[in-house]
Amino acid sequence: MGWFIKFIDSSLGKKLVMALTGLFLALFLLEHLGGNLLLLINDGGEAFTTFSEVMASPYNIIIRVIEYGLFILMFYHAVNGVRLWFLNKRSRGQAYESYNPSANSTLFSRTMILSGSIIFIFLVIHLRTFFFPYRLGDAPGSMYEGVIEAFSDPVYSGFYLLALVLLAFHLIHGVQSAFQTLGLNHNKYTPFIKGFGIVFAVVICAGFASIPIYFLFRSMSGGM
Amino acid sequence: MAKNMNLKLKVWRQKNKEDKGRFQIYDATNVSPDMSFLEMIDVVNEELIKKGEDPIAIDHDCREGICGSCGVYINGRPHGPLREITTCQLYMRHFHDGQTIVIEPWRAAAFPVIKDLIVDRSAFDRIIAAGGFISVNTGGAPDANAIPITKDDQEWSLDAAECIGCGACVAACKNASAMLFVSAKASHLVRLPQGKIERERRALAMVAQMEKEGFGSCTNTEACSAECPKGISMDAIAQLRREYFKANFKVRK
Numbered sequence: 001m002g003w004f005i006k007f008i009d010s011s012l013g014k015k016l017v018m019a020l021t022g023l024f025l026a027l028f029l030l031e032h033l034g035g036n037l038l039l040l041i042n043d044g045g046e047a048f049t050t051f052s053e054v055m056a057s058p059y060n061i062i063i064r065v066i067e068y069g070l071f072i073l074m075f076y077h078a079v080n081g082v083r084l085w086f087l088n089k090r091s092r093g094q095a096y097e098s099y100n101p102s103a104n105s106t107l108f109s110r111t112m113i114l115s116g117s118i119i120f121i122f123l124v125i126h127l128r129t130f131f132f133p134y135r136l137g138d139a140p141g142s143m144y145e146g147v148i149e150a151f152s153d154p155v156y157s158g159f160y161l162l163a164l165v166l167l168a169f170h171l172i173h174g175v176q177s178a179f180q181t182l183g184l185n186h187n188k189y190t191p192f193i194k195g196f197g198i199v200f201a202v203v204i205c206a207g208f209a210s211i212p213i214y215f216l217f218r219s220m221s222g223g224m
Numbered sequence: 225m226a227k228n229m230n231l232k233l234k235v236w237r238q239k240n241k242e243d244k245g246r247f248q249i250y251d252a253t254n255v256s257p258d259m260s261f262l263e264m265i266d267v268v269n270e271e272l273i274k275k276g277e278d279p280i281a282i283d284h285d286c287r288e289g290i291c292g293s294c295g296v297y298i299n300g301r302p303h304g305p306l307r308e309i310t311t312c313q314l315y316m317r318h319f320h321d322g323q324t325i326v327i328e329p330w331r332a333a334a335f336p337v338i339k340d341l342i343v344d345r346s347a348f349d350r351i352i353a354a355g356g357f358i359s360v361n362t363g364g365a366p367d368a369n370a371i372p373i374t375k376d377d378q379e380w381s382l383d384a385a386e387c388i389g390c391g392a393c394v395a396a397c398k399n400a401s402a403m404l405f406v407s408a409k410a411s412h413l414v415r416l417p418q419g420k421i422e423r424e425r426r427a428l429a430m431v432a433q434m435e436k437e438g439f440g441s442c443t444n445t446e447a448c449s450a451e452c453p454k455g456i457s458m459d460a461i462a463q464l465r466r467e468y469f470k471a472n473f474k475v476r477k
């Protein structure tokens with residue numbers, strides 16, 4: 001076992017962990033988005049409520065196990081990312097007087113710690129608005145009503161949208177970078193992976209953003 | 225003929241490893257656009273010597289882009305504003321009259337400054353040494369083409385073998401990671417039949433030494449490859465990762 005811990009905690013191993021957990025989290029985003037898009041069906045939240053009840057059911061053992069895994073991996077991804085950032089900062093030592101990194105790398109790739117940190121803060125707020133009260137606590141009403149209430153607050157919606165943009169930044173670099181970290185790089189398919197990463201990031205961002213925007217328009221047009 | 229230029233140089237001066245170092249401004253007057261960057265420094269240094277001052281220490285040897293010793297940070301980028309060249313291959317026509325040029329040594333914890341713009345790159349030597357040997361038969365000269373190898377593999381190996389060890393990858397990387405260098409050195413061997421025998425041991429040992437020297441870990445910003453004077457590709461890094469992952473599961477200890 002010792003060799004394995006040494007392996008996943010080596011400089012290449014730490015990144016391997018980031019890549020694998022990151023890809024898993026990206027898959028989760030896709031599932032989450034699928035569920036959320038049910039909110040756009042104009043049925044008073046019936047489809048969404050059914051979906052969230054199935055996902056929350058204690059008898060749904062597979063989902064319960066994945067849920068625990070998700071929390072653990074999410075946490076590991078965050079902690080490991082911060083560790084990498086600290087170690088990598090130390091490797092530079094003295095900073096450059098004149099530094100022009102935009103000539104050789106993308107902004108997304110250089111700001112993973114920043115986008116990641118804001119996503120983490122968002123996540124804590126997000127879990128407190130939805131997950132904890134409706135799944136673990138005893139919030140009055142359904143999750144659907146909670147969604148409408150939360151998005152009626154423009155400040156909340158604004159922060160939600162900002163976090164989504166940063167999530168897109170994180171994914172634009174993260175998705176393609178994960179494949180490179182796994183050792184998958186070839187002039188035949190790497191251009192595709194890079195393009196796919198961008199499309200994935202935009203779809204996730206636009207998909208989630210459509211929900212607060214939808215509720216905003218609906219409340220403006222007076223319908224409930 | 226383009227006109228000669230007057231430039232301001234903001235140069236890092238540091239007496240030795242212990243000295244804290246500081247920037248100093250120098251005037252480079254009447255610089256011909258056809259001078260190379262190192263020739264321009266030579267002229268400035270002549271003036272300094274005439275005035276009895278200590279000339280700016282800068283590493284150089286071949287001056288034809290193959291030895292890799294002339295690496296310095298120029299206006300925020302390794303080897304200056306162009307891609308795929310070394311400082312000695314950089315010409316003053318790429319600067320303009322009145323410009324201020326900031327010249328700094330590579331900044332990496334694993335590359336301590338020895339004097340002014342010269343850093344100690346022996347960490348690279350130790351990584352290569354850690355890679356060890358390849359097994360070949362000694363004795364009489366082997367027959368030509370005794371070991372079959374495809375042209376593609378040969379070229380692929382040479383792509384990696386082009387690395388001149390200048391350190392621009394480390395200098396450019398926001399993490400001061402040496403992955404492009406290490407992967408080029410490991411890959412050029414693994415891409416040839418002769419180098420395959422010790423592949424696992426080599427990957428493990430070189431990565432271990434890289435970590436020991438204090439280089440950061442690669443976060444795929446690709447700055448290294450963009451700034452590499454030889455244009456070593458990111459696929460070398462991917463290959464080292466595959467080697468390293470496999471080796472960890474294969475080696476029996």
Ligand code: FES
Nearest residue numbers: 287291292294312
């Ligand atoms: S002096 Fe040899 S590469 Fe520049």
